[in-house]
Amino acid sequence: MPDSLVQLKQLTVQFDDRPVVDRVDLSVRRGDIITIIGPNGAGKTTLIKAILGLQRASSGQVSRASRLVIGYVPQHLTLEATLPLSVRRFMLLSGRTARECEAALERTGVRHLQEASVHHLSGGEKQRLLLARALARRPDLLVLDEPAQGVDINGQAALYELIRELRDELDCGVIMISHDLHLVMAATDKVICLNQHVCCSGYPADISHDPAFIETFGHQVAESLAVYHHRHNHRHNLHGDVVTSTGLHGAGDHDHH
Numbered sequence: 622m623p624d625s626l627v628q629l630k631q632l633t634v635q636f637d638d639r640p641v642v643d644r645v646d647l648s649v650r651r652g653d654i655i656t657i658i659g660p661n662g663a664g665k666t667t668l669i670k671a672i673l674g675l676q677r678a679s680s681g682q683v684s685r686a687s688r689l690v691i692g693y694v695p696q697h698l699t700l701e702a703t704l705p706l707s708v709r710r711f712m713l714l715s716g717r718t719a720r721e722c723e724a725a726l727e728r729t730g731v732r733h734l735q736e737a738s739v740h741h742l743s744g745g746e747k748q749r750l751l752l753a754r755a756l757a758r759r760p761d762l763l764v765l766d767e768p769a770q771g772v773d774i775n776g777q778a779a780l781y782e783l784i785r786e787l788r789d790e791l792d793c794g795v796i797m798i799s800h801d802l803h804l805v806m807a808a809t810d811k812v813i814c815l816n817q818h819v820c821c822s823g824y825p826a827d828i829s830h831d832p833a834f835i836e837t838f839g840h841q842v843a844e845s846l847a848v849y850h851h852r853h854n855h856r857h858n859l860h861g862d863v864v865t866s867t868g869l870h871g872a873g874d875h876d877h878h
């Protein structure tokens with residue numbers, strides 16, 4: 622897998638015989654910012670867990686570059702509420718030196734909060750702290766699960782901008798999940814629209830014209846993104862399965878034009 626930090630080949634994850642991630646091919650290289658979008662239950666977190674090595678594949682392959690360092694930013698900071706913990710201590714628990722921790726906090730703009738309790742941080746400050754913890758590892762690959770949760774709209778744009786800057790500074794690859802479609806369209810290199818299988822993928826400008834995008838997100842979202850409606854040759858039922866007039870088909874049976 623030349624140049625790839627991580628590569629998925631026909632990755633399938635099933636729970637109770639139900640494919641939640643269905644034959645997904647994906648490659649992340651240095652310099653990429655790839656965003657996974659899709660409805661609730663589409664398999665986005667399961668896919669990310671497979672990349673992190675936390676979820677076993679039912680079939681297919683996940684290959685990682687040798688000695689790959691991954692920095693992971695989870696959806697939420699979950700901590701024991703009764704445990705007193707300062708930002709400084711939280712960072713040191715990562716095993717990095719005090720200097721590395723301080724530099725990472727500085728870079729994500731929350732160094733001034735070192736003595737604050739992690740329990741009292743705002744949503745945006747927590748996300749920046751989690752990003753600093755991931756950054757302190759000097760990752761080859763940054764994996765973020767909805768990094769802008771609990772962050773106001775200005776803060777979201779700033780956070781996406783920071784992620785782009787970090788990609789340049791670290792020369793790392795970035796893969797993230799996001800529901801913030803407007804920001805994704807503005808701030809991402811490549812979008813993967815997941816609904817168990819990959820519905821469509823490509824550059825934001827292209828994907829917003831893709832009928833599968835409109836099919837998955839509905840006309841309201843599509844229109845608000847000023848996308849066009851094209852013919853679409855399959856439909857999804859409520860479970861995300863591909864349905865045509867002749868019945869139920871496997872996810873690989875369709876194409877989009």
Ligand SMILES: Nc1ncnc2c1ncn2[C@@H]1O[C@H](COP(=O)(O)OP(=O)(O)OP(=O)(O)O)[C@@H](O)[C@H]1O
Pocket residue numbers: 636641659660661662663664665666667668
């Ligand atoms: N360990 C598990 N055992 C059984 N089912 C699971 C497990 N983990 C996830 N699922 C199911 O797999 C499906 C996909 O879940 P996943 O969390 O990957 O979706 P998602 O796209 O991240 O959704 P959301 O946008 O709501 O966070 C869901 O129906 C979920 O209930």
